[in-house]
Amino acid sequence: MDDKDKQIIQLLKKNGRASYGNLGSKVGLSEGAIRKRIKTLTNSGVIRKFTVKIGEVEGAEAITLLATSPSSPTQEVSKRIKEIPNVETIYEVTGEYDIVAVITGMNVVEVNECIEKIRKVNGIMKTNTMIVLRSR
Numbered sequence: 243m244d245d246k247d248k249q250i251i252q253l254l255k256k257n258g259r260a261s262y263g264n265l266g267s268k269v270g271l272s273e274g275a276i277r278k279r280i281k282t283l284t285n286s287g288v289i290r291k292f293t294v295k296i297g298e299v300e301g302a303e304a305i306t307l308l309a310t311s312p313s314s315p316t317q318e319v320s321k322r323i324k325e326i327p328n329v330e331t332i333y334e335v336t337g338e339y340d341i342v343a344v345i346t347g348m349n350v351v352e353v354n355e356c357i358e359k360i361r362k363v364n365g366i367m368k369t370n371t372m373i374v375l376r377s378r
Contacts, residue, residue: 243288246271247279251289254280258292302350303374306357307339314365316340322363328356339370 249269253260262273262280269276283289310319320332320341331344343360347353350373357371 243283247283247288250276250279251283254289254292302347302353303377304345304353304357305372305374306343306345306360307370308341308343308360308366309338309368310340310365311367319363319365322365323360326356326359326363328352329360339368 246269250265253265253268262276265271266273266276271279280289308319308323310316316334320334323329323341323343324332328345328347329343330346333342333344334340335342345353345356345360347356353373357369360366361369
């Protein structure tokens, strides 16, 4: 990955719907070159997905810290949690908690239903959830 790829990624983070032509003009490459680079970045796993993020006015988001049982492999628990609808991102972390789950929904009720499903996953010992009030 070179500096042009990094510029493309930064632009896509700001606007995932930017056209190839628009990206090309900002980075100094042709539309075809941008298309090829994005395909390469996607195929190699550098770009994992393009997504829709619901605005605060229309939706709800939560960050849930999860402690797992020492007898349950964290990686397996993470896989089960990632399969639950509304779980957007999973991070395996160090510290008091083992997993961080980012949850989104159309409203707080939907987010809460997701959290209740997570609490039922075998291997989860403790949760700590924070509703996101504002993001920048």
